[in-house]
Amino acid sequence: MKIDDKQFEKAIQSKLAGHEADVRSDLWAAIESQLPRNTVAPKVPLYRRIIGYSAAAVAAGVVATVIWWQLPEKPLDSKVVSEVSMPVQTIVEPQANKRQQLLTEVVTPSSTTRTVPNRESKGNTTAAQEPTISTSSPTAPETRAEEETAPGFAQAPTATPNSMKSEDDYRRKLDEFEQAGRKLKEEGQPTILPSRKKSPGIQVGLMAANATTGKSQNSATAIRTKTPMLLSRRNPVYHFDHKMPISAGVTVAKTLPRNWELESGVVYTYLYSKYSSTNGNGSQELHYLGIPLNVIYRFARIKRLSFYASAGGQVDFYLAGRQKDEGYDEGISGSGYKELKHENVQFSVQANVGAALTLYKQTELYLEPYMAYYFENNSSIHNIWKDKPFNFGLTLGVRTGF
Amino acid sequence: MNEAKLIEACKNNDARAQRELYESFARKMMSVCLRYAGNREMAEDFLQEGFIKVFTSIQSYNYEGSFEGWMRRIFVNTALEALRKNDLLRNGVELDTLEPQQEADYSAVEHISADELMELIAQLPPGFRTVFNMFAVEGYSHREIAQALHITESTSRSQYTRAKRLLQKWIKELEQ
Numbered sequence: 001m002k003i004d005d006k007q008f009e010k011a012i013q014s015k016l017a018g019h020e021a022d023v024r025s026d027l028w029a030a031i032e033s034q035l036p037r038n039t040v041a042p043k044v045p046l047y048r049r050i051i052g053y054s055a056a057a058v059a060a061g062v063v064a065t066v067i068w069w070q071l072p073e074k075p076l077d078s079k080v081v082s083e084v085s086m087p088v089q090t091i092v093e094p095q096a097n098k099r100q101q102l103l104t105e106v107v108t109p110s111s112t113t114r115t116v117p118n119r120e121s122k123g124n125t126t127a128a129q130e131p132t133i134s135t136s137s138p139t140a141p142e143t144r145a146e147e148e149t150a151p152g153f154a155q156a157p158t159a160t161p162n163s164m165k166s167e168d169d170y171r172r173k174l175d176e177f178e179q180a181g182r183k184l185k186e187e188g189q190p191t192i193l194p195s196r197k198k199s200p201g202i203q204v205g206l207m208a209a210n211a212t213t214g215k216s217q218n219s220a221t222a223i224r225t226k227t228p229m230l231l232s233r234r235n236p237v238y239h240f241d242h243k244m245p246i247s248a249g250v251t252v253a254k255t256l257p258r259n260w261e262l263e264s265g266v267v268y269t270y271l272y273s274k275y276s277s278t279n280g281n282g283s284q285e286l287h288y289l290g291i292p293l294n295v296i297y298r299f300a301r302i303k304r305l306s307f308y309a310s311a312g313g314q315v316d317f318y319l320a321g322r323q324k325d326e327g328y329d330e331g332i333s334g335s336g337y338k339e340l341k342h343e344n345v346q347f348s349v350q351a352n353v354g355a356a357l358t359l360y361k362q363t364e365l366y367l368e369p370y371m372a373y374y375f376e377n378n379s380s381i382h383n384i385w386k387d388k389p390f391n392f393g394l395t396l397g398v399r400t401g402f
Numbered sequence: 403m404n405e406a407k408l409i410e411a412c413k414n415n416d417a418r419a420q421r422e423l424y425e426s427f428a429r430k431m432m433s434v435c436l437r438y439a440g441n442r443e444m445a446e447d448f449l450q451e452g453f454i455k456v457f458t459s460i461q462s463y464n465y466e467g468s469f470e471g472w473m474r475r476i477f478v479n480t481a482l483e484a485l486r487k488n489d490l491l492r493n494g495v496e497l498d499t500l501e502p503q504q505e506a507d508y509s510a511v512e513h514i515s516a517d518e519l520m521e522l523i524a525q526l527p528p529g530f531r532t533v534f535n536m537f538a539v540e541g542y543s544h545r546e547i548a549q550a551l552h553i554t555e556s557t558s559r560s561q562y563t564r565a566k567r568l569l570q571k572w573i574k575e576l577e578q
Contacts, residue, residue, distance in 0.1 A: 008566070009538045011511045012519070016539055019516045020429035021436050024446060028424055031453045035420060 033304055033358045240284075242384035243272045251399060253296065261296040263399075269316060271383045275323075282325040286383055288346065290316035304358040309351075310368075316346040321381060344377040346385060356399065363400040370395055405469060412460050420457055427470065428453075431477050433520070437535050438481035440524045448484060452477040478540060482550060485528060510573040522572050526565055533558050534565035 249267030256262055271286040294312030301307075321340035354368025371392050374385035403411070403422060411419030432449050439445035455476050463472055511519070523531060532551065536542040537558070542550070544558040551558070 005566075008511065009541075012538045013541075015511060015514075015516050015519055016433070016437075018430075019433045019520065021432040021445075021520075023428045023432045023449065027428070027446060027450060028421065031424065031450050031457075032417070032420070034454050035415070035417075035457050 029360070033360060239276050240382055240387065241274045242387065243274070245384060246270045246272075247290075249290070249292075251292065253399060259298040261298070263294045263296055263310070263312070264292060266290070267292055267314070271385075273383065280326055282323055284321065284323045284340070284383075286321040286340070286342075286381065287319040288316040289319055290314045290346075294350075294352075306356050306358070306364075307354070308356065309353045311349075311351040313347065313349045316348070318342040318345070318379075318381075340381050342379050342381045344379045346374060346377050346379070348372055348374040348385070352395070354395075359398075363398060366395075366397055366399055368395050369393070406465075409460065409463065409465075409469060412457060415457075423456075424453060427473060430470070431473065434474055434477045435481060436520060437523055437539065438478065438485065438532060440526075440528065440531060444484075448477065448481045451484070452480040455480060474540075478536070482532070485532060486551070510570070510577055514573060514576060518576065522569055522576070525572065526568060530561050530565035530568065533561040534569075537562050538566075 247267050247269045249265055251263050251265030251267070253261045253263040267290040269288040269290060271284075271288070273284040273286075275282055275284060292312060292314040294310045296308050296310040298306050298308040321342060323338045323340060325338070350370050350372035352368040352370040354366050356364040356366040358364045369392070371390070374389045374391070376386070376389070379386060403419065408419050408423055408426075412423055428449070431452060432445060435445035435448035435452065436442065439448055452473075456473055459476070463469065514522075523534065526534060533547055536547045536550070537544065544555045544562070547553075547558040548555045553561075
């Protein structure tokens with residue numbers, strides 16, 4: 001049978017009408033991952049999702065903590081700890097100008113020579129009049145070898161010298177020392193503190209939502225604890241080595257028009273530090289709960305990959321904290337715990353750029369370099385935010401939307 | 403869920419509705435993609451890209467014409483874009499390689515299955531296959547094909563003719 005072209009086309013159309021071909025079963029997942037976010041209420045109740053994501057966040061936090069604990073600990077820098085000696089020997093033989101003697105010798109370290117300019121009586125000491133640092137210790141008397149050493153210089157001594165004739169005499173010298181220190185501070189004299197150890201700059205954290213990480217080492221500073229009576233006389237000097245913060249949290253992003261999103265949630269942060277002091281070594285643990293609020297703008301999207309910039313702030317509420325001394329000074333708590341009090345909230349701002357890879361539906365894996373600034377909150381507790389307020393870092397996490 | 407409700411739900415980015423719509427049309431649209439792609443791997447790429455376009459542009463569907471027809475046009479356009487992008491439409495068969503024009507006997511089409519016809523169409527060179535699909539199956543005019551493929555109408559006609567002759571030859575071989 002011969003048919004014309006029209007009939008041929010009709011024959012082809014009728015033959016192929018309704019023709020179907022098999023489709024690979026996993027093709028939908030690939031399509032779905034690239035579809036816009038769902039704005040319809042989820043099928044699973046919200047509370048169950050929150051529980052699920054919280055569990056995932058906690059699991060991620062636990063994994064990160066375990067990994068962190070497995071990392072070899074960095075030994076404390078004993079050089080920094082012993083950089084500055086206490087003014088014990090300098091007040092054994094009071095000079096005519098005791099205050100000046102204190103000023104010039106108190107800050108003279110035993111292992112490194114550090115002097116403070118002497119405005120009143122230049123040339124009275126063998127130390128240079130401008131701050132100098134050398135490897136030798138020309139101004140340190142021989143008796144320095146017997147001194148106790150501690151990081152920081154403007155602190156009270158922690159041990160009474162053998163040569164002190166009486167407790168009252170020691171107290172009097174101590175008062176003079178403190179007054180001299182205050183005067184020095186008021187006059188704006190340059191102070192020499194142990195140099196900070198430079199942060200690596202890039203830190204990696206594992207978390208279920210967004211969180212900040214960081215690592216820093218602070219200068220020698222004092223902290224206050226719940227033992228004011230002891231500290232009033234024997235305020236120990238601490239040198240901190242802050243470990244990388246670990247954060248885990250749950251964030252929710254609300255999609256706004258024109259590629260904007262608003263993100264918030266809760267983020268738990270664990271800060272851990274090692275410290276050394278004249279009372280011995282110890283560790284400090286701090287727990288915070290933060291509420292971030294970020295605005296995200298997605299400026300590019302290539303299939304499953306999207307790029308965005310975000311900026312916002314976070315307020316962290318102090319939950320708990322404690323110190324554990326492993327010290328040798330029986331006057332403190334030995335190896336016991338000291339609870340830390342802290343009422344001030346911690347505000348911070350941060351800006352990120354990031355790339356996100358859609359894994360499934362609205363769940364995406366993101367990697368975002370960030371810079372953050374933590375505002376001074378006048379807290380008595382030293383942590384990495386206080387000692388290194390401006391941070392750069394890298395966040396790796398998983399974000400999901402509802 | 404009827405089609406109108408399904409479409410409305412998809413316009414609201416309802417994931418369940420999107421899945422249902424996909425399952426309703428995926429096999430049909432895969433057939434369209436296979437006809438243009440010539441191989442399964444490329445057809446799956448067309449299918450994936452096409453459905454993403456369907457869901458991201460479903461807001462523009464205003465119920466004029468059938469929804470399946472609207473979808474089909476999206477998949478055809480997706481395939482054409484990809485073929486153009488990869489410069490596959492230039493691949494044809496030289497006139498010399500074809501046998502002299504014979505009297506057409508298309509009755510053999512009635513005697514082969516749809517799957518066999520699909521396989522034969524897939525063996526056509528991309529340029530021929532595209533024109534053949536657009537003209538014989540989708541019902542585009544040669545003018546529309548010329549505009550879509552950036553070729554002349556005469557080129558479209560000649561390619562369609564050659565495609566028919568090739569198919570006729572292969573169908574005869576299949577019957578023997």
